Amino acid sequence: MENIIEVKNLTKDYGHGRGIFDFSFGVKQGSVFGLVGTNGSGKTTTIRHMMGFIKSDKGSVAIHGLDAWKDAAKIKKMVGYIPGQIEFPDVGTGTAFLKIQADMLGMKDFSYMNDLIDRFKIDITAPLKRMSKGMKQKMGIVAAFMAQPDIYLLDEPSTGLDPLMRDTLIELILEQKAQGKTIFLSSHIFKELEDTCDSVLFIHDGRMVDITDRSLYEAAPRETYTFTLADEEEYILCRDKVQEFIDGHPEAGIQCWRRHRHHSFTLNLPVALLNELFSLFARYTVTALGSEPFTLEKYYTTIIENVEDK
Secondary structure (H helix, E strand, O other): OEEEEEEEEEEEEEEEEEEEEEEEEHHHHHHHOEEOOOOOOHHHHHHHHHHHOOOEEEEEEEEEOOEOOOOOHHHHHHHEEEEOOOOHHHHHHHHHHHHHHOOOOOOOOHHHHHHHHOOOOOOOEEEEHOOHHHHHHHHHHHHOOOOOOOEEEEEEOOOOOOOHHHHHHHHHHHHHHHHHOOOEEEEOOOOHHHHHOOEEEEEEEEEEEEEEEHHHHOOEEEEEEEEEEOOHHHHHHHHHHHHHHHHHOOOEEEEEEEEEEEEEEEEEEHHHHHHHHHHOOOOOEEEEEEEOOHHHHHHHHHHHHHHHHH
């Protein structure tokens, strides 16, 4: 399956370590590709390059084979875009705004637009300036999706939405994906990413950290387990055995640490390896045991902590 979006060595340096540096990735047709990172890590900058709002210092973005900077006008006609911060023109009501959008897109059939208005419970007769943040966000969603384009670029699309409306947005994204549409989505809501994305790119301080696909947290269920041993002597004796276990099972990730008087090992691994892991610890005195699902958020947190520790 071909890449609809191609990002190669994309760099925008704002100075003082701010910007994005050497981003390279592809987004396949019909997939949902997620982007997650800390505030200021470069999510919006990346999407604004895709929309042709920013010219890169180095590298390129291509959408459907078109250069995002040189062919920005053509690209804007083929994508549904939700900006990170929605600002509406002074055109009066929501009705007037959507009519302008529909005219620009050459829309003749308004049935899908009206369906979206009903699903997101929007009073489009209200003045845009008086709408709440959440209502403005829902207006932005309708404007982006109403023409059902082949590509969506969504920058934190659930900002300001209540949990019910967030679920409605997730359903909408999955419906579009089922129709073969390509969706690039930045978000800090991990449920949103887990429920929709085929691949997720982690970024931190303007640099790519990791790309993972949903098989990490879906195809092979994983858990994070923490074993606390009785004392330092047991911790030292066990440490080599744990390392041998990890060496024999590359699919298992590990963190080991001493904290205060506690001597603990934390491992994330497929549930299928649990019996073998328990057998390893059976010869030692385990004073505490904890577990939690190894979610996309947990994986992200582990990756970022490792980056910051280097």
